Amino acid sequence: MDFTRRETLALGGAAALTFVLPFRANAATTEELVNEFTGGADIADAGVELTAPEIAENGNTVPITVSAPGASAIMVLATGNPTPPVATFNFGPLAASHEASTRIRLAGTQDVVAIAQLEDGSFARSAKTVKVTIGGCGG
């Protein structure tokens, strides 16, 4: 789908106004989403790896990879998007590695967070700041 620069800015603006605009009040916050995923359990800093570019040339298509050996599921959140959920990867018995790559949308410079549920049922977290540049000519 096409995002004009104006629309992308509007997305970023919407993110910035999360606490002001009434329609946003229904969207779950990053914290709520994490709690829902972990059931409020403690989260370790090691055990999940998140690979994302330091600088994304375009917020429309940002390549990311998540990896957590033995994990049953990995949830990815874009904390600065109007709605933070990105994807949850659930691994089945024939997954050869608990790693997956995809391409995501980021409304602006922000932290991307990955939370994994590990083999023993515990949770791990990793975060990366991705700078999103806004094109010059845009075309």
Added chain:
Amino acid sequence: MASGVKPRVKVPSSASAGEAVTIKTLISHPMESGQRKDGDGNTIPRSIINRFTCDYNGKNIIDVTMEPAISTNPYFEFMATVPEAGEFQFTWYDDDGSVYEEAKAVSV
């Protein structure tokens, strides 16, 4: 169904038993986020693929919950174990109820 939806998958056509293989999938889909407005200021309703699964001979490899933050033309790359000859089944579930399927046979 979103128009012109076309799945592409890349898997090796043969593998040795127990081998880990890389799988890539790409499907054409606008992934309309529900955040955009049309020229008249009306919100364009959300219309995305919300789930993707890959199985091999009925056993699951990956089951992904997808949100509007997944880019247009969703792409996934992951690894699967091939225990015996058989077939990969790929399934994408659209918000509008459409289901897009693709299958690839693998010899061992």
Added chain:
Amino acid sequence: MRYKTMTAVAALVLSAPAAFAGGADDDTLAIDGQEMVTKTTAPAHMEETGIDTIMSGWHFREDDTQSMQMDTFDNPGMIFVDQAMDAWNTVEGNAEKSCASCHEGPESMEGVRAVYPKWNEEAGEVRTLAMQINDCRETQMEAEPYKYDSAPMAAMEALISVQSRGMKVDVAIDGPAADTWEQGKDLYYTRTGQLELSCANCHEDNYGNYIRADHLSQGQINGFPTYRLKNARLNTAHGRFKGCVRDTRAETYAPGSPEFVALELYVASRGNGLSVEAPAVRN
């Protein structure tokens, strides 16, 4: 990065952040292992420009964007090549023909993209690939022409272009094409819009510099139609021309207009010697 003449565009160019510093990179582009010519000696007609090396726009992109083009599967532009493959075999129009009825497989188009735009003797005009596609549709198939820079046209151009991937661009600029080429050259150096910018101000005088957060390339079109991350679809050369001219705050020529056809011939000729990369992946 060598010093370049500052022009009106200088006001728009932000100093580059450290992570972005420098001009084109020195990486090598291989698509599915096939190496592309992405930097080479400028064609003779560019002597007066002061540019001695021509470079694909690929060199001006970040690594992540670059790598998307290095594997045919990872390249989202190939989705549209698949779609055009269906169109290629679809019978349309009163003559009840498809592309395949006359041309068999698309591999018969090998080499075509590398020499277009090209003088058409019968029609007495320089024709772009898009014009030739529509001529086939109207004359041979008796079908409706595609809109010049529409999605199905971009996809069909991509399918035909990919048959020439890796071949060197080699458009003829002499003989009967010379007048059109001269016209295109004039347009390339004509300042337009409230910003009074010509193609050359950005893509000849300031390539390698930044225009806000964007890295200016030489404006080569060997990768068109190009999949842009910005709009997640294929973009035609004329669509890109229109965007550039509009950004100078000018009324633009229409895609498919004689002016843009001439400009395409001229810009293509500045890439003579680079590999056909289409569909490339760009920002």
